[in-house]
Amino acid sequence: MARYAQVHGSVALITLTNPPVNALSAAVRHGITETVTRALRDPEVKSVVICGENGVFCGGADIREFAKPMGGPPLVPMIAAIEEGDKPVVAAIEGVALGGGLELALGCHYRIAHTKALVGLPEVTLGLLPAAGGTQRLPRLIGIAPALDLITTGRHVAAQQALKLGIVDQVTDQSTVDVAIQFAKQVVGQPLLPRKLSTQPTPCPPDVDILLEEAMTQVKRRARGAIAPVACVMAVRAAATLPYRAGMQKEQELMATLFRSSQAHALQYCFFAQRAVGRWKLSSGAHSGNSKPRPVSKAAVIGLGTMGRGITVALVKAGIAVVAVETSDKQLQMGKQIVSEMLKREAQKRNETPRLDLIRFTTSMLELKDSDLVIEAVFEDMPLKKQVFKELSSVCKADAFLCTNTSGLDVDELAAVTKTPELVVGMHFFAPAHVMKLLEVVCGSRSSPEAVATAMYLGKRLGKVSVAVGNCPGFVGNRMLRPYLEEANFLLEEGATPELVDGALEEFGFAMGVFRMSDLSGLDVGWRIRKESGLTGPDVDPSDPPRRRQGQRYSPLPDLVCEQGRLGQKNGRGWYLYDKPGGRVATPDPKIHQLLEEYRLKHGIRPRRVDRQEVVERCLFALINEGFRILDDGIAAGPEDIDMIYVFGYGWPRHRGGPMFYAGMVGLPKVLERLEHYWQAHPDVPHLEPSALLRRLVDSGSPPIDTWRDFLQRPHSQL
Numbered sequence: 001m002a003r004y005a006q007v008h009g010s011v012a013l014i015t016l017t018n019p020p021v022n023a024l025s026a027a028v029r030h031g032i033t034e035t036v037t038r039a040l041r042d043p044e045v046k047s048v049v050i051c052g053e054n055g056v057f058c059g060g061a062d063i064r065e066f067a068k069p070m071g072g073p074p075l076v077p078m079i080a081a082i083e084e085g086d087k088p089v090v091a092a093i094e095g096v097a098l099g100g101g102l103e104l105a106l107g108c109h110y111r112i113a114h115t116k117a118l119v120g121l122p123e124v125t126l127g128l129l130p131a132a133g134g135t136q137r138l139p140r141l142i143g144i145a146p147a148l149d150l151i152t153t154g155r156h157v158a159a160q161q162a163l164k165l166g167i168v169d170q171v172t173d174q175s176t177v178d179v180a181i182q183f184a185k186q187v188v189g190q191p192l193l194p195r196k197l198s199t200q201p202t203p204c205p206p207d208v209d210i211l212l213e214e215a216m217t218q219v220k221r222r223a224r225g226a227i228a229p230v231a232c233v234m235a236v237r238a239a240a241t242l243p244y245r246a247g248m249q250k251e252q253e254l255m256a257t258l259f260r261s262s263q264a265h266a267l268q269y270c271f272f273a274q275r276a277v278g279r280w281k282l283s284s285g286a287h288s289g290n291s292k293p294r295p296v297s298k299a300a301v302i303g304l305g306t307m308g309r310g311i312t313v314a315l316v317k318a319g320i321a322v323v324a325v326e327t328s329d330k331q332l333q334m335g336k337q338i339v340s341e342m343l344k345r346e347a348q349k350r351n352e353t354p355r356l357d358l359i360r361f362t363t364s365m366l367e368l369k370d371s372d373l374v375i376e377a378v379f380e381d382m383p384l385k386k387q388v389f390k391e392l393s394s395v396c397k398a399d400a401f402l403c404t405n406t407s408g409l410d411v412d413e414l415a416a417v418t419k420t421p422e423l424v425v426g427m428h429f430f431a432p433a434h435v436m437k438l439l440e441v442v443c444g445s446r447s448s449p450e451a452v453a454t455a456m457y458l459g460k461r462l463g464k465v466s467v468a469v470g471n472c473p474g475f476v477g478n479r480m481l482r483p484y485l486e487e488a489n490f491l492l493e494e495g496a497t498p499e500l501v502d503g504a505l506e507e508f509g510f511a512m513g514v515f516r517m518s519d520l521s522g523l524d525v526g527w528r529i530r531k532e533s534g535l536t537g538p539d540v541d542p543s544d545p546p547r548r549r550q551g552q553r554y555s556p557l558p559d560l561v562c563e564q565g566r567l568g569q570k571n572g573r574g575w576y577l578y579d580k581p582g583g584r585v586a587t588p589d590p591k592i593h594q595l596l597e598e599y600r601l602k603h604g605i606r607p608r609r610v611d612r613q614e615v616v617e618r619c620l621f622a623l624i625n626e627g628f629r630i631l632d633d634g635i636a637a638g639p640e641d642i643d644m645i646y647v648f649g650y651g652w653p654r655h656r657g658g659p660m661f662y663a664g665m666v667g668l669p670k671v672l673e674r675l676e677h678y679w680q681a682h683p684d685v686p687h688l689e690p691s692a693l694l695r696r697l698v699d700s701g702s703p704p705i706d707t708w709r710d711f712l713q714r715p716h717s718q719l
């Protein structure tokens with residue numbers, strides 16, 4: 001909808017009204033078309049201001065409408081009618097002008113923004129391009145290079161920078177609408193043609209072809225298989241090389257292809273899933289709507305290792321005071337130095353002063369007595385963690401939240417040693433903790449709604465996507481990772497190389513294949529866990545054949561690699577060879593190939609040709625299968641939760657929507673058929689046995705992903 005008012009006698013004020021972000025729904029487009037026509041026809045009206053209700057100009061097209069047949073007036077002629085009119089139209093931008101919202105503003109003759117406003121063309125993040133003239137008008141306004149940057153990244157630009165780029169004409173910290181109304185009165189009578197962007201030539205540098213070629217190469221490298229960024233470059237090329245009309249034609253053609261693509265569906269699913277996971281619900285009936293977080297102004301971090309340092313930095317960046325505890329002065333000094341450097345680097349990036357004053361470094365737990373919330377990040381060792389939790393329970397104030405960053409240990413077992421098990425939750429960050437956007441909030445069986453709400457809200461304050469999960473070994477993300485890693489190892493046994501497996505997964509869209517990722521994390525981490533669980537080392541049952549453990553197929557290959565002193569990137573040798581210890585340049589290592597050949601010979605394995613399709617199916621369908629089990633066990637509330645965990649924590653390509661969405665796209669019957677096939681070939685690998693939920697869904701006709709919750713055996717039971 002759009003409200004119409006005549007102000008100051010001669011100015012028509014059109015206000016978009018569609019809370020919360022004034023998205024351009026059919027009703028709003030209808031309202032704009034009608035009110036603009038009225039203003040242009042009314043002889044008393046000399047100029048027009050368009051603004052949005054509640055301090056938000058417009059969040060763009062209504063994304064929810066994309067899944068339905070399009071009705072109402074289309075955006076392109078609506079915006080053209082504004083631009084073609086003979087009365088000056090001023091956009092008064094408060095809050096945001098994004099996507100179709102900015103395209104609407106670009107059709108206006110002038111743009112005035114509030115200092116706090118943000119503008120941008122984020123369509124690429126939804127698998128689309130700005131198809132209401134954005135790819136043709138923005139380059140005409142600000143030039144090819146900056147337009148390419150904004151359109152291919154979708155990044156938001158703050159008002160001051162928008163002014164520098166020439167996107168807006170004026171920035172104000174007063175009432176934007178009042179300033180725009182005054183402005184609209186002043187510009188009456190001034191020539192309008194130069195303000196009609198579609199009539200203007202695109203300013204092109206002499207080397208525009210090279211510029212566009214370089215942009216295309218760069219975008220293809222970054223896109224990891226996403227098609228929208230490539231289409232964006234093609235559309236901007238059209239703005240540089242074709243007249244406006246032909247450019248618009250190209251924009252529409254490219255959009256038509258993108259609009260129907262599975263990638264656009266996946267990215268739009270991610271947009272809503274990211275917001276949906278914030279609305280958590282526990283089996284007790286408590287949910288985000290009825291459970292209030294408690295404020296956290298003083299936090300504490302126990303252990304300043306890899307994770308503790310990142311968590312400290314994340315807390316300080318959010319303005320939260322931290323007491324950081326280590327075991328010895330030496331460890332403390334080392335932690336302090338690294339945290340200080342990290343904070344300085346972070347502050348430098350944002351042109352701010354590092355808030356080192358917010359941290360108190362200490363070796364004494366007694367300093368925790370006024371902390372509101374404590375995050376434990378000591379070694380992954382249950383007896384040690386229990387000892388720490390006992391101590392926390394006696395030194396902290398009675399209502400302090402006690403959180404653990406364990407990557408998979410039992411949160412209930414830790415809670416049981418405290419006096420306040422209801423205040424214990426898992427806050428599972430991902431490395432590097434100040435960068436990675438995911439936080440798994442692990443709800444123990446006794447965690448109170450207030451504790452869950454506080455951890456979820458704290459995650460949000462730290463800029464994370466917080467997902468509530470149940471308590472089981474590995475929670476959601478790491479539990480699903482196990483079959484993925486195991487399948488990758490089995491493929492090496494059967495004939496693949498690390499580079500073949502990684503190549504297939506990187507072609508699928510992962511930033512890093514499984515072996516490069518393992519090298520980065522450190523191969524000794526998994527080795528230690530396998531030793532502790534008796535899978536390798538002196539505790540192995542001597543009656544187990546070499547490639548079987550606890551009745552299942554087992555690959556000792558990763559153990560052999562570690563035994564050779566190859567610990568990954570950190571010491572320059574792992575599944576790959578690196579340029580130097582800690583170096584990032586990975587090259588295939590003939591010694592690993594030799595190790596694989598000798599291993600196969602020793603175990604009588606005849607290597608066979610493994611193709612990329614098998615890599616993707618074995619690794620990813622095994623991971624997805626575990627995802628179905630997690631859903632059925634009530635460890636994740638819905639497929640969106642799993643998908644957001646993989647997109648934000650494990651580098652799953654967003655344009656494939658997350659593992660569960662991907663399964664739906666591939667087709668559940670196909671996933672089931674391939675799992676059956678591989679399970680028959682490898683009956684000693686239980687994770688290949690199709691899960692009961694997958695079978696139920698296929699038996700029920702493979703319903704759409706948003707109805708899967710109706711088929712769960714124990715919905716939310718562990719949350």
Ligand SMILES: CCCCCCCC(=O)CC(=O)SCCNC(=O)CCNC(=O)[C@H](O)C(C)(C)COP(=O)(O)OP(=O)(O)OC[C@H]1O[C@@H](n2cnc3c(N)ncnc32)[C@H](O)[C@@H]1OP(=O)(O)O
Pocket residue numbers: 020021023059060061062063064075096098099100101103122123126128129130131132134255256259272275276
């Ligand atoms: C051949 C076909 C031709 C089609 C032509 C298409 C032409 C185009 O050019 C296409 C487009 O405009 S695509 C849309 C581009 N706009 C965007 O991507 C902005 C999306 N929104 C945001 O970034 C943040 O919500 C924003 C920054 C705006 C606000 O952030 P907040 O953190 O304050 O609030 P959120 O929690 O994100 O959002 C509040 C509620 O609003 C919903 N929402 C936001 N933007 C929407 C939008 N554009 N359409 C529909 N719903 C939208 C959002 O989902 C949330 O609702 P709940 O999920 O129910 O909480």
Ligand SMILES: NC(=O)C1=CN([C@@H]2O[C@H](COP(=O)(O)OP(=O)(O)OC[C@H]3O[C@@H](n4cnc5c(N)ncnc54)[C@H](O)[C@@H]3O)[C@@H](O)[C@H]2O)C=CC1
Pocket residue numbers: 302303304305306307308325326327331377378379380381384388405406407408428429430431521
């Ligand atoms: N490294 C990773 O990628 C991830 C690790 N985690 C989990 O985070 C926790 C910590 O892991 P990392 O930081 O990698 O370990 P780390 O080995 O780098 O650091 C552990 C730190 O805890 C300190 N510490 C040990 N006992 C202590 C005590 N009683 N009081 C105070 N400090 C003590 C040690 O001196 C050391 O600095 C583990 O539970 C791990 O499973 C979770 C997510 C990712």
